[in-house]
Amino acid sequence: MVLVLAIGDLHIPHRAPDLPAKFKSMLVPGKIQHIICTGNLCIKEVHDYLKSLCPSLHITRGEYDEDSRYPETKTITIGQFKIGLCHGHQVVPWGDLDSLAMLQRQLDVDILVTGHTHQFKAYKHEAGVVINPGSATGAYSSITYDVNPSFVLMDIDGLRVVVYVYELIDGEVKVDKIDFKKTPTTTI
Amino acid sequence: MLPEGSLSTESSPERGDLGGNRGFWELRGVQWRTDLGVLPCSSSADDVRRVTANTRRRYAALRRRLLIDPLIHKDGSNFPDPVMDNPLSQDPDSMWGRFFQKAELEKMVDQDLSRLYPEHGSYFQTPGCQGMLRRILLLWCISHPNYGYRQGMHELLAPLLYVLQADVERLSAVRKLYEHYFTDNFDGLTFHDSDELETQDDQVKFHNLEELDPKIQTIISFSDAYGAEGELGIVLSEKFMEHDAYCMFDALMNGSGGAVSMASFFSPSNGPQNGLPPVIEASSALYQLLAVVDSSLYTHFVELGVEPQYFALRWLRVLFGREFALEDLLVIWDEIFSFDNSKLNSENDHETNFEALNSSRGAFIASLAVSMILYIRSSILATETATSCLQRLLNFPKDVNLGKLLKKANSLVNDAINAMRSAPSPMYSDGFHEPVKPVTSMGFRTHSLSSDAAAPRSPLSVVRDSYWEEKWRVLHKEEEQKQTNPQKQSQSQRKGWSEKVKSRLLRTESDPSSSKAYGEKTGPSRRRVRRNLLDDLARQLGLEEEEETETEKAVGGNGGSEENSSIFSDPPSPIGGVNDNDNDNDNENHSEHSSVASNLLVDENDRDPEPELEPEPKPSNVADSANAIQEVYDNGPGPVSDRPEDATTPLKGVENEESAGKSGLNLKDRIILSGKQWFWKFGKNNGDCSLEKGGDSTNSSLVGRDQKSDVASSATDVTSKGESVNQNTICSLKNLGQSMVENLQVIESVFQQEKGETGHVDNLSKKALVDRGQITAMAALKELRKISNILSEM
Numbered sequence: 010m011v012l013v014l015a016i017g018d019l020h021i022p023h024r025a026p027d028l029p030a031k032f033k034s035m036l037v038p039g040k041i042q043h044i045i046c047t048g049n050l051c052i053k054e055v056h057d058y059l060k061s062l063c064p065s066l067h068i069t070r071g072e073y074d075e076d077s078r079y080p081e082t083k084t085i086t087i088g089q090f091k092i093g094l095c096h097g098h099q100v101v102p103w104g105d106l107d108s109l110a111m112l113q114r115q116l117d118v119d120i121l122v123t124g125h126t127h128q129f130k131a132y133k134h135e136a137g138v139v140i141n142p143g144s145a146t147g148a149y150s151s152i153t154y155d156v157n158p159s160f161v162l163m164d165i166d167g168l169r170v171v172v173y174v175y176e177l178i179d180g181e182v183k184v185d186k187i188d189f190k191k192t193p194t195t196t197i
Numbered sequence: 198m199l200p201e202g203s204l205s206t207e208s209s210p211e212r213g214d215l216g217g218n219r220g221f222w223e224l225r226g227v228q229w230r231t232d233l234g235v236l237p238c239s240s241s242a243d244d245v246r247r248v249t250a251n252t253r254r255r256y257a258a259l260r261r262r263l264l265i266d267p268l269i270h271k272d273g274s275n276f277p278d279p280v281m282d283n284p285l286s287q288d289p290d291s292m293w294g295r296f297f298q299k300a301e302l303e304k305m306v307d308q309d310l311s312r313l314y315p316e317h318g319s320y321f322q323t324p325g326c327q328g329m330l331r332r333i334l335l336l337w338c339i340s341h342p343n344y345g346y347r348q349g350m351h352e353l354l355a356p357l358l359y360v361l362q363a364d365v366e367r368l369s370a371v372r373k374l375y376e377h378y379f380t381d382n383f384d385g386l387t388f389h390d391s392d393e394l395e396t397q398d399d400q401v402k403f404h405n406l407e408e409l410d411p412k413i414q415t416i417i418s419f420s421d422a423y424g425a426e427g428e429l430g431i432v433l434s435e436k437f438m439e440h441d442a443y444c445m446f447d448a449l450m451n452g453s454g455g456a457v458s459m460a461s462f463f464s465p466s467n468g469p470q471n472g473l474p475p476v477i478e479a480s481s482a483l484y485q486l487l488a489v490v491d492s493s494l495y496t497h498f499v500e501l502g503v504e505p506q507y508f509a510l511r512w513l514r515v516l517f518g519r520e521f522a523l524e525d526l527l528v529i530w531d532e533i534f535s536f537d538n539s540k541l542n543s544e545n546d547h548e549t550n551f552e553a554l555n556s557s558r559g560a561f562i563a564s565l566a567v568s569m570i571l572y573i574r575s576s577i578l579a580t581e582t583a584t585s586c587l588q589r590l591l592n593f594p595k596d597v598n599l600g601k602l603l604k605k606a607n608s609l610v611n612d613a614i615n616a617m618r619s620a621p622s623p624m625y626s627d628g629f630h631e632p633v634k635p636v637t638s639m640g641f642r643t644h645s646l647s648s649d650a651a652a653p654r655s656p657l658s659v660v661r662d663s664y665w666e667e668k669w670r671v672l673h674k675e676e677e678q679k680q681t682n683p684q685k686q687s688q689s690q691r692k693g694w695s696e697k698v699k700s701r702l703l704r705t706e707s708d709p710s711s712s713k714a715y716g717e718k719t720g721p722s723r724r725r726v727r728r729n730l731l732d733d734l735a736r737q738l739g740l741e742e743e744e745e746t747e748t749e750k751a752v753g754g755n756g757g758s759e760e761n762s763s764i765f766s767d768p769p770s771p772i773g774g775v776n777d778n779d780n781d782n783d784n785e786n787h788s789e790h791s792s793v794a795s796n797l798l799v800d801e802n803d804r805d806p807e808p809e810l811e812p813e814p815k816p817s818n819v820a821d822s823a824n825a826i827q828e829v830y831d832n833g834p835g836p837v838s839d840r841p842e843d844a845t846t847p848l849k850g851v852e853n854e855e856s857a858g859k860s861g862l863n864l865k866d867r868i869i870l871s872g873k874q875w876f877w878k879f880g881k882n883n884g885d886c887s888l889e890k891g892g893d894s895t896n897s898s899l900v901g902r903d904q905k906s907d908v909a910s911s912a913t914d915v916t917s918k919g920e921s922v923n924q925n926t927i928c929s930l931k932n933l934g935q936s937m938v939e940n941l942q943v944i945e946s947v948f949q950q951e952k953g954e955t956g957h958v959d960n961l962s963k964k965a966l967v968d969r970g971q972i973t974a975m976a977a978l979k980e981l982r983k984i985s986n987i988l989s990e991m
Contacts, residue, residue, distance in 0.1 A: 010296075012284050034287070035285040035286075035287065036285065037285075039297075040284065040285065040297060162283070162284055162285060164284060173283045173284065173285075175283070175285070184283045186283070
């Protein structure tokens with residue numbers, strides 16, 4: 010029962026002033042065990058805020074991030090799952106599933122979390138799961154129209170992960186749930 | 198054959214063989230379960246087994262329901278709406294919300310459990326036991342969300358589990374000894390792997406259970422796997438220890454429909470009746486009993502300012518679990534549980550004021566606490582500060598003579614029940630049926646056991662009392678230093694003090710020292726008097742501000758004397774102040790002395806600083822006051838100051854009487870004597886002050902004395918009615934008004950007598966004084982009337 014928050018593309022302060030209030034009220038410290046952040050925060054204050062929600066914060070570098078010390082990609086193991094993290098502007102064409110799958114195979118992870126498109130996506134294919142948490146602030150994107158603020162919460166429990174998607178549509182928080190099960194890997 | 202007797206543990210407190218061995222020859226687990234109401238008291242084994250089985254089933258169902266992983270049925274078809282039931286949902290009812298709450302609870306419980314009974318760690322710190330304890334506590338807290346988990350609950354649960362474990366071990370011991378009774382071996386033909394010897398033995402012995410010791414019989418019948426409800430009905434069962442422990446814990450916390458429910462001790466919310474948290478209520482009940490049983494110790498506590506809940510909280514919440522070693526605690530709990538927990542019916546219509554302990558079990562708990570306090574009595578009395586006193590209390594000696602302790606506690610149970618039952622109801626109306634008999638009995642320190650226990654607010658009044666005492670002492674020291682100087686400071690102090698007095702107009706009479714001091718006077722009467730005094734005091738203090746005139750105020754004397762006495766009853770700082778106003782050093786001295794004497798604490802009550810005072814209060818008071826009055830009078834009464842504003846407020850009206858205060862002061866001085874003497878003087882003051890008006894103290898005193906004393910007593914009677922609870926302010930004021938009216942009447946009557954007598958006064962000045970006195974008397978009378986009108990309107 011590990012709760013992992015996947016969030017990114019906030020673009021604070023350049024394109025958005027802050028998280029939506031409803032999201033902020035939901036994100037209280039103490040509930041979440043890990044935060045994985047795709048990037049483009051952009052400033053340190055946002056980093057500190059996320060850190061206050063949960064001390065275990067993993068973040069990769071987006072093209073607008075002001076802290077250049079973030080890595081380009083990151084791999085984390087939580088429970089039985091290997092999670093890969095990358096901002097996604099490195100993978101061209103942006104948002105293309107096959108290219109992302111290539112990255113996933115490269116990183117050898119079960120779940121790949123990327124961003125940059127500011128649009129929520131969750132694909133399942135034979136190798137694993139690709140999740141795009143979208144933009145938590147609904148910041149402007151040159152490649153997506155009508156960006157809705159969204160983020161993702163993953164509940165990892167053994168070999169099963171439940172993905173909750175929180176989207177702010179017309180001022181209301183909508184929650185959706187997706188179940189993924191991992192087939193037990195056979196070790197050679 | 199399930200005689201309760203065989204399991205009886207209500208035997209004498211002396212338990213010889215308790216010692217560290219685990220071989221309890223009485224089945225505590227079963228006994229406690231019966232006492233707590235988990236098992237029925239019926240004599241049929243089947244009934245017991247059935248009830249056992251049912252309780253276990255309930256627990257199992259509860260466990261299944263509440264501890265199930267919320268995720269598991271997510272795969273089911275009935276998906277909870279994700280919007281409501283996501284992990285970040287703020288909704289506390291959502292599965293996730295409950296999950297997080299449970300996680301919090303678990304954290305707290307684990308923290309406590311890790312520190313549970315480290316000296317018995319071999320049992321309590323094993324993972325199996327810890328797991329059981331955790332589950333039980335979590336389930337209980339989840340099913341009782343309004344209590345949550347509080348520290349200490351685990352300490353209540355641990356001994357319960359312990360005795361169940363002990364029972365099981367006993368069972369296995371018996372099993373070993375009487376193995377052949379447990380086997381299904383009936384004809385000596387067993388499987389080949391049994392001993393040759395065994396079969397021989399089997400053939401020799403009877404398999405008839407009746408032959409065995411009844412205790413063993415019960416043990417065996419309890420563990421018979423073929424009885425009612427089969428395995429689930431085995432009363433002494435290891436498999437179902439968790440279930441049984443949960444049921445016992447639940448019964449203990451709920452009180453099983455009785456009065457004492459441990460859960461209420463954990464809740465901070467106010468009880469329904471008194472507006473006090475139950476644990477505070479219970480602590481005050483404890484103090485009440487202590488006051489009844491050992492008042493010197495009680496006053497010692499009050500002096501130090503030790504409130505009962507400082508130590509009683511811990512005692513009550515874990516039922517003395519922290520004060521005794523585990524083995525001793527088991528004995529004590531045996532005794533506690535043996536008392537019935539059903540609510541005691543109170544004789545009058547009102548319920549008692551101590552709902553939290555309103556059963557014989559509660560009474561025993563209170564008496565046990567008191568007997569513990571008495572056990573370390575000498576060391577407590579030796580303490581000088583509250584901290585050291587609490588230290589002694591909270592570090593109860595480890596090796597105590599349990600037998601003595603329990604015997605003493607048993608002897609106090611009846612007292613406890615009476616103390617709680619006889620607590621006066623807070624309704625004002627009840628006060629009226631209490632006849633006041635203060636003036637007659639001379640018993641100094643008698644307070645009948647059935648005298649009203651402290652009102653529910655006794656803890657508060659205890660605080661107030663010590664506050665007043667301190668205040669008094671502080672002020673008294675000041676006065677001693679500046680004897681002859683008129684003091685504005687003390688005045689201001691007094692003023693500030695009068696504020697406080699006004700704000701605490703309704704002192705409850707639960708003041709123990711007063712109870713001690715006022716001996717025979719019954720509680721409510723005491724209370725009323727005190728309250729009236731407070732009123733008077735307030736007015737008096739208001740008066741002091743305009744204190745120039747003295748003697749005429751004597752006219753208003755009655756009221757003034759009342760107030761004066763009230764000043765006495767409370768820390769007599771005002772007395773000092775008033776004294777300062779006086780020009781009469783004599784009076785000041787008197788009042789100082791009296792203020793010294795007025796220390797209401799027990800020790801000083803006996804002091805009689807006044808040399809003139811004779812042991813007999815009545816005559817001396819009158820004489821003295823008469824003399825005092827004369828002195829005062831001779832000193833030259835100031836102009837009568839009619840205070841028109843007096844009519845408006847009682848406060849100001851008092852000012853009128855302020856000068857009378859002077860004479861009253863002298864009177865007051867005497868009044869300060871302990872016990873009823875105090876009340877006597879009170880009455881006397883009334884009388885004397887009125888005498889004053891006549892100007893011819895001796896004559897009038899003689900004449901009016903009787904009347905005055907009557908009036909005084911009636912005044913006190915009247916004032917005695919009343920109530921210490923807030924709601925009765927109005928009533929008390931009404932009483933005040935009444936008493937004032939009566940006083941007025943007396944004054945008038947005396948006055949008229951005076952007129953007749955003083956017609957032939959030789960001394961011209963005296964006559965002048967008399968005339969003036971008369972004028973002032975009339976004026977004061979008028980004002981008194983106004984005041985009483987106002988009061989009665991209120």
